[in-house]
Amino acid sequence: MIKLASSLLTLTTVRAGVVVPAKWDEFGGIDSERHEVPAVDPMRRIAAARMKLSVEDNSNDGFGHAVPLAPQAIAVLRALRLFPGFRDLVFPSDKRWREPMSDATISTMYKRLRGGNYRKRMKPHGWRAAFSTIINKRAAEFAHDGDRLIIDMVVAHVPPGISVSEWAYNGTRYRKYRTDLLLTWADVPSAELKEAMSLIGFHDGC
Numbered sequence: 588m589i590k591l592a593s594s595l596l597t598l599t600t601v602r603a604g605v606v607v608p609a610k611w612d613e614f615g616g617i618d619s620e621r622h623e624v625p626a627v628d629p630m631r632r633i634a635a636a637r638m639k640l641s642v643e644d645n646s647n648d649g650f651g652h653a654v655p656l657a658p659q660a661i662a663v664l665r666a667l668r669l670f671p672g673f674r675d676l677v678f679p680s681d682k683r684w685r686e687p688m689s690d691a692t693i694s695t696m697y698k699r700l701r702g703g704n705y706r707k708r709m710k711p712h713g714w715r716a717a718f719s720t721i722i723n724k725r726a727a728e729f730a731h732d733g734d735r736l737i738i739d740m741v742v743a744h745v746p747p748g749i750s751v752s753e754w755a756y757n758g759t760r761y762r763k764y765r766t767d768l769l770l771t772w773a774d775v776p777s778a779e780l781k782e783a784m785s786l787i788g789f790h791d792g793c
Contacts (some may be wrong), residue, residue, distance in 0.1 A: 607693070
């Protein structure tokens with residue numbers, strides 16, 4: 588399950604502290620029972636209270652974050668649905684199922700990879716930086732100067748002074764572009780990521 592949490596973090600570019608407390612009712616547009624049914628506008632909607640915002644913005648629902656889901660992210664969610672006894676939480680703690688796993692769990696896994704060789708080389712936040720770097724480089728190569736704003740929106744960077752109405756308006760206006768950027772990004776790590784179904788392991792919690 589930890590590896591699937593890491594995959595979802597990678598593909599959606601949200602913070603680890605937003606991935607691990609995810610609830611199933613935050614995800615829409617996906618038929619979890621019938622995998623052959625195509626997803627329709629698949630999205631995760633995250634309340635402002637879960638985001639890293641100022642105290643004032645954190646309490647305003649208008650600053651919630653909508654995350655378009657690439658097919659690879661949908662595959663991760665469908666694999667997670669196969670875990671026995673799932674309830675409200677997508678990533679419950681293996682000790683207390685009413686609580687989410689610790690947001691340090693993914694970081695700890697990275698520190699142990701290949702005998703600790705990645706201890707100082709990779710952190711969960713690194714995926715957000717990688718997304719920004721790679722997609723900004725792509726924007727420069729194709730002269731897509733307007734992508735800078737959309738890239739910031741994908742990682743939920745709210746510019747200082749922006750109003751709730753402007754944030755909500757931009758989120759709706761640029762939804763297709765945000766989706767396109769996340770689809771482009773998802774293909775990058777997916778070249779190395781294992782398929783979601785192959786990561787299911789019910790014996791070791793990983």
